[in-house]
Amino acid sequence: MEFGFDFVFPQLMAGISRGMLLFLVAAGLSLIFGVMNILNFAHATFWLLGGYIAYSAFTAFGPPSGANPLLVIPATAVAVAALMLLGFGLERVLIRRMYGREVPEQLLLTFALVLIIGDLIKLVWGVEDRSVFLGLPPAVIFGAFINIYYLVIIAVGLAVLAGLYWFLQRTRFGRIVRAAVHSREMVEALGIRIATIYMVVFGLGVGLAALAGGVVLPLTPLALGADIDLIVQCFAVVVVGGFGSVIGTFVAAILIGVTYSFAIFLWPDGALAIIFLFVIAVLVVRPWGLFGTELRT
Amino acid sequence: MPGLKVRDLHTYYGTSHILFDVSLEIEDRSTVCLLGRNGAGKTTTLKSIMGLATPRSGAILLDDLEIGGKSPVDIARLGVGYVPEERIIFPDLTVRENLEVGEKTAPSYVVERWSVDAIYGLFPMLEALDGRVGAYLSGGEQQMLSIGRTLMGNPSLLLLDEPVEGLAPAVVSALSTQINRLKKMGLTILFSEQNLAFSEAIADRVFIIESGRIKYEGTFADLNADAGLKHRYLAVG
Numbered sequence: 273m274e275f276g277f278d279f280v281f282p283q284l285m286a287g288i289s290r291g292m293l294l295f296l297v298a299a300g301l302s303l304i305f306g307v308m309n310i311l312n313f314a315h316a317t318f319w320l321l322g323g324y325i326a327y328s329a330f331t332a333f334g335p336p337s338g339a340n341p342l343l344v345i346p347a348t349a350v351a352v353a354a355l356m357l358l359g360f361g362l363e364r365v366l367i368r369r370m371y372g373r374e375v376p377e378q379l380l381l382t383f384a385l386v387l388i389i390g391d392l393i394k395l396v397w398g399v400e401d402r403s404v405f406l407g408l409p410p411a412v413i414f415g416a417f418i419n420i421y422y423l424v425i426i427a428v429g430l431a432v433l434a435g436l437y438w439f440l441q442r443t444r445f446g447r448i449v450r451a452a453v454h455s456r457e458m459v460e461a462l463g464i465r466i467a468t469i470y471m472v473v474f475g476l477g478v479g480l481a482a483l484a485g486g487v488v489l490p491l492t493p494l495a496l497g498a499d500i501d502l503i504v505q506c507f508a509v510v511v512v513g514g515f516g517s518v519i520g521t522f523v524a525a526i527l528i529g530v531t532y533s534f535a536i537f538l539w540p541d542g543a544l545a546i547i548f549l550f551v552i553a554v555l556v557v558r559p560w561g562l563f564g565t566e567l568r569t
Numbered sequence: 570m571p572g573l574k575v576r577d578l579h580t581y582y583g584t585s586h587i588l589f590d591v592s593l594e595i596e597d598r599s600t601v602c603l604l605g606r607n608g609a610g611k612t613t614t615l616k617s618i619m620g621l622a623t624p625r626s627g628a629i630l631l632d633d634l635e636i637g638g639k640s641p642v643d644i645a646r647l648g649v650g651y652v653p654e655e656r657i658i659f660p661d662l663t664v665r666e667n668l669e670v671g672e673k674t675a676p677s678y679v680v681e682r683w684s685v686d687a688i689y690g691l692f693p694m695l696e697a698l699d700g701r702v703g704a705y706l707s708g709g710e711q712q713m714l715s716i717g718r719t720l721m722g723n724p725s726l727l728l729l730d731e732p733v734e735g736l737a738p739a740v741v742s743a744l745s746t747q748i749n750r751l752k753k754m755g756l757t758i759l760f761s762e763q764n765l766a767f768s769e770a771i772a773d774r775v776f777i778i779e780s781g782r783i784k785y786e787g788t789f790a791d792l793n794a795d796a797g798l799k800h801r802y803l804a805v806g
């Protein structure tokens with residue numbers, strides 16, 4: 273194997289787009305933990321469910337192979353809308369009961385969601401892998417062949433980063449969310465109804481996971497159990513980036529995505545091990561993550 | 570009669586009984602001090618009024634409306650502003666953003682609504698710090714910001730828990746001037762304090778609390794005339 277530019281550049285692009293997927297899912301995970309103190313083990317399962325719903329929507333509009341690539345947009349919109357509604361509902365009836373509970377209890381409940389949604393997927397979509405094929409021509413960038421769809425994913429990831437940043441920094445709602453990361457009690461004492469904030473944050477986080485599910489549909493086949501692989505890597509991202517930091521989550525997601533993309537080539541069986549060595553190295557130097565602050569409790 | 574009335578409050582933390590029969594009466598537009606040593610029950614009293622601690626029995630009337638048993642959010646929306654002893658500035662938000670979080674979409678209980686500029690008028694020190702994040706403020710700056718943030722919600726009753734605790738003398742005198750201005754604007758104020766001199770400079774009346782019980786209620790003139798009382802319940806005799 274030749275480790276020249278022709279190998280490195282496409283691999284780097286693959287890694288960055290994998291990083292974008294990690295970012296979209298981990299951003300919600302991190303926000304939900306930062307604001308509500310809920311460790312949502314089912315977060316990547318929402319990603320998977322979103323992917324299946326997007327798949328069904330896509331195939332309702334056209335055939336799974338060779339359809340108009342733009343159909344990904346309405347298919348993803350359907351998945352995001354469905355999962356956001358599910359997120360609002362689950363927060364109301366289930367997650368709300370977990371506030372202030374211990375992490376093991378939260379993991380137990382959200383792991384039950386992983387199993388329930390997994391079975392639901394099996395019932396509705398069966399056990400076979402599902403995928404859509406767009407048949408896009410590769411792009412030639414700097415003389416290297418690149419899957420053009422990587423560029424779509426990278427653009428979506430950057431747009432979400434910008435959107436989240438704007439939402440958190442520039443809107444009143446975002447300011448309250450950042451305040452709630454520090455003290456729920458103080459926010460309430462200022463007369464702000466935190467219940468609404470929590471519901472929106474949870475729904476938004478789940479919606480972002482569904483967005484990822486829809487957007488990567490043309491790139492990765494949907495498979496049962498893929499959520500477990502992803503959630504483990506998302507936890508790694510959030511820990512490296514620092515809980516509650518959007519920028520940190522983004523940087524960590526790209527680092528881990530790229531690391532994974534090269535590791536899987538160099539040492540396929542050890543790719544996950546390499547990621548976790550990286551996590552350990554970061555934690556030794558900065559226990560609160562790359563962008564987290566020591567102040568946070 | 571408008572104002573705040575607290576009657577026969579009993580508050581517990583778990584099984585430990587903290588407040589015993591606490592009763593307070595604060596006339597509308599007056600400023601009252603709750604004096605007492607460390608651990609006397611001042612914070613618990615203010616938290617009970619704010620709904621942050623739940624009294625097991627007793628009544629709390631705000632302008633003759635029972636607020637006991639309501640949630641802190643609802644109590645805040647009825648016009649009670651609470652400034653905690655720990656100040657609890659949001660560390661990642663700038664000074665301006667901290668103030669903006671204090672705005673709420675509830676009825677205003679003051680004639681003239683507060684704005685960020687009006688807060689900067691009251692605390693000129695904060696204006697210079699407009700874009701600085703909360704994590705990098707001194708104790709005095711945090712206290713002014715915490716008060717300003719609560720004022721942004723346009724409360725009619727302000728609860729201040731030991732507002733000058735641990736602050737330098739110059740800051741203490743600035744705060745006493747500023748709180749006096751709030752008083753002149755017509756706010757009803759209940760604040761807790763350990764230090765007699767500071768409270769005398771702003772309060773109209775004083776309650777003394779000790780071991781969760783109210784031991785004295787009256788004017789500073791009467792309190793100063795009774796050396797034994799001061800010696801028994803206050804840090805300095």
Ligand SMILES: Nc1ncnc2c1ncn2[C@@H]1O[C@H](COP(=O)(O)OP(=O)(O)O)[C@@H](O)[C@H]1O
Binds near residue numbers: 587607612
């Ligand atoms: N969360 C709590 N749990 C149990 N006891 C508490 C708690 N907070 C305060 N106390 C006790 O209640 C008493 C009154 O405390 P506090 O109201 O904070 O007093 P002060 O504000 O006057 O210093 C003290 O004896 C204190 O130890």
Ligand SMILES: [Mg+2]
Binds near residue numbers: 611612613730731
């Ligand atoms: Mg106290």
